[in-house]
Amino acid sequence: MTEGPLIGSCLCGSFEFQVHGSLNNVRLCHCDLCRRANGSAFSANARIPVKSWEVLRSQAPVTEYQSSPGAWRAFCSVCGSPLYARVEWDPDTIRIRLGTLPREIQARIVAHVWVGSMAAWDRIDDDLPRYDRGAD
Secondary structure (H helix, E strand, O other): OOOOOEEEEOOOOOEEEEEOOOOOOEEEEOOHHHHHHHOOOOEEEEEEEHHHEEEEEEOOOEEEEEEEOOEEEEEEOOOOOEEEEEEOOOOOEEEEEHHHOOOOOOOOEEEEEOHHHOOOOOOOOOOOOEOOOOOO
16 A cells, blocks of 8 residues: 555646545445546545545635535536545545546555446456445
């Protein structure tokens, strides 16, 4: 695993953040909402403590969209890059999108979640655990 600090940003660079510490509990989410929000088969997310996350630059507003009750997805208002998600029932953590981080980072994917709603054209070709819904 890559130890922090890790610097991430949106596509246009208007929003930049830093993660202190390592990335653990990385999951690939195949739910309908993640698929639509990312325009891909799944989203790669790391759940990290809010206290380990720091905004370094926010030159453009971040738009938060409430995709379901109590759950928000954040996007750069300029380039549309998915940045993070947060949920009201877990206020001490934030779920950052791994695509915002440099490709050199080391992160171990531990599971596929919400495979019960994955797209018919999606295929999983590994032996990682699979959960029809989310997993703790």
